[in-house]
Amino acid sequence: MARHVDMTGPDDAISDLANTPQLQEFIGIGSEIVTQAQTFLGSLFRTWNLYQIGIVIAVFVLAHLLRAILGPRIRAWMGARENWPKWRMRILALIHRRLRAIFFVILIWATITVMREVTWPSRSYLLSIIGTLAFAWLVIVFLTRLIHSPFVRRIVRYGAWTYVTLRILGLLEPAEQLLDSAGFTIGEFRFSLLLLLQSLVILGVLIALARFLTHNTASRIRTNEDISPSMQVLIIKGVQIAFYGAAFFFGVRALGIDLTGLAVLSGAIGVGLGFGLQKVVSNLVSGVIILLDKSIKPGDVISLGDTFGWINALGARYVSVVTRDGKEYLIPNEDLITGQVVNWSHSNEFVRLDIHFGTSYHDNPHEVRKIAIAAAQSVDRVLTSRPTVCHIVGFGDSSVDYILRFWISDPTGGLTNIRGNVFLALWDAFQENNISIPFPQREVKLLESEQVNVKMGGSPDR
Template sequence: MAQHTELSEPGSGPDSVITDQQVAAPLEEILDIGQSLYMQAEVFLNSLLRPWNFYQIVIAIGLFALAHVLRAIFGPRIREWMASRENWPKWRIRILVVIHQRLRPIFFVSLIWLTVWTMRAVTWPSRSYLLSVIATLALAWLSVVFLTRLIKSPTLRKLVRYGAWIYATLYILGLVSEAETLLDTAGFNVGGIRFSLLLLVQSVVILGVLITLARFATTTTASRIRSNEDISPSMQVLIVKVLQIGLYAAAFFIGVRSLGIDLTGLAVLSGAIGVGLGFGLQKVVSNLVSGVIILLDKSIKPGDVISLGETFGWINSLGARYVSVVTRDGKEYLIPNEDLITGQVVNWSHSNDFVRLDIHFGTAYGDNPHEVRKLAIEAAQSVDRVLRSRPTVCHIIGFGDSSVDYILRFWISDPTGGLTNIRGNVFLALWDTFAANGISIPFPQREVKVLNTEDAAQAGAFVPPDAAD
């Protein structure tokens, strides 16, 4: 009978019993792989002692040195030529910058492949075999560098780049199966899914590539949507958000399915987690739903000028959780979407950009009110931003203690340019116009008279007891 070691509690069932043979099997497999790699390395090192293999290594080193010299010669000249391309689009300049940074490997790949093709034509293929392996590795590494430049995230770019380099090297050297077996031995099973280092590496590479493709497709499509003037700004934001969610979700599920992970078993667990998150993240979910409602009803859109409480500014962007509002003093407020749905919001440019402003002022009783109204309207219309197409009016609103009170109403069509500054310019125009036409702006005047004790007593004022002393 086979001996085994109990690693579980008594009575836990035969499925939980792990035998010594099951424990030793992965170790034996690792030892076999290590012995195989050792033998291959020994054969490779012995092959380097052959004259033609040694010559090929020397040739590769010489070609790399020549590539370094060519980089030192042509690098500055190419940089000067790039600096003279002022009218070129930015994407072309970025491509040239990436190529300029990789001139040495580009020269090396070009030189070594030219050498391989020449040697294959004039001598036996075996005398250029090692050079062809080096050339294939160099070309693969260089291609990985250029392809991973599409990934914007530096961390994700490094992970995908190093993973692709390692896989390309193993594939070219014919060591993929040994590496997969070695990585798969370091793992464990959960139900019908096996988690191992091989699955981790595959998931990083596959998900990284799919997410990069999804981001590239989203960026390209979003730029075209934003350039379409037939679509309103709020609908543009909504389409871009839905597109981002759809592409990233598709990339995630395709990547998980390609790894052989069945998501149906996680349905119950994800439902329970969803209920828990629903109670804990009510505000977050409310803001997300409010953001979708704002985009659908088009109540606000990027560029609108709004007032919410004491915050006045224009909308910079619409996010999934908040709206970015920039004020005239450069402050950027991140207002939750829920506040815009439940609160009272003044949208100064909802249906149109016309805004009426009111200014209150007063003049002396000796000034003709008909002349004052006429001069006030002319002063307001002399300011640049005040519209002539919409009537500017001035009305008497009351007779004050020391002045006749007026209200001046005028229209503007650019609230994003500010409201306080246009009011200040109209006040200055009123001041100059009234000063030029002899219209006075009264202000309260008070006269203070100091009385002695006898006068105060005769006037019936209260006199303190010690005032007579």
């Protein structure tokens, strides 16, 4: 049987790789960019270009001196503005940090204007490029400050700086061709470095815009007193989903990605996640139901099992409940839907508390009731606008049993402490009026040994 022996070596493999159309295109575009860069750098050593470079250095030094002289005075002036709003002070702080760049842009364009009047435009061509770059970079710095995320802000800022620099220098189209040549094709979709950079910048800008709009909308909704707290949370969550969803959709469409295939894929993934994440989906749906029926809202005092506290925040998956001892419980939304929840402040803030106590039989029950009611109403948090009552509930073995009922309007202040204060007030009032609080008593008698033996059936002689 004849065998085919491959005699190609490493050099032949490298030669085949170098002959691929993609690599040849990449090398050709890169060579063109290097040639243009060499031509530009070579033109810098002409006489008038050297003069312009010297003017740029002089302008930069002057801008630095102005920053050193005027910077402290501007900062002192800013410190004297006590009643200015916070957003205005932030703008002033940003301007103060960029004083050198601002002075440089102003001085360089003033120089360009003067030179265009006294000499030919070609004598200030390099100055115009540098002035345009400085102004564009400064504008990008101010615009990207609207992005709160430092990571996204850095990506968008560097991407925008690179874009405007290439565009002003006339290298944008060759750079796009170079980045687009470094890629591969999957079916009808082509992935390249150009698409990656475009996606990072476009999605970063859209997400930053969505976050800015969401933050401003949420601030306006929270300040609207006509909307209940639960509806505020629901509206804010809906606005966040709408803005971020729109940012993702338009960002993907701007990149030219077909969403038809993603729709089918997302449907299949959704079915799988529906079985695997039933609890998560149940909590999400329960959270929407809680917000719609307004059964609980931030600030309500609830008790669920042994947990008693007030609602700090309503989340998409859980409810944050803070107790009196500072513990924060994250209760799943499903438990609040399926379990029995006591909302102490659902329709109003009024809460009635009961206290049980007993007095001796020789104490007048009519006087005991009056003294107990007066003692309870003397406590600060007990409401006098709602009636405090005291009733006899039974005749016990050693005491007459009473129940004392009173109202409070601030359950967030705690229930155990107000009960303790009322008990102390009852104690002081009973001490002043000679009313006794009985307690069980037992009498123990010790028998002599002979009597014990007789009772047990023994003989005293034994």
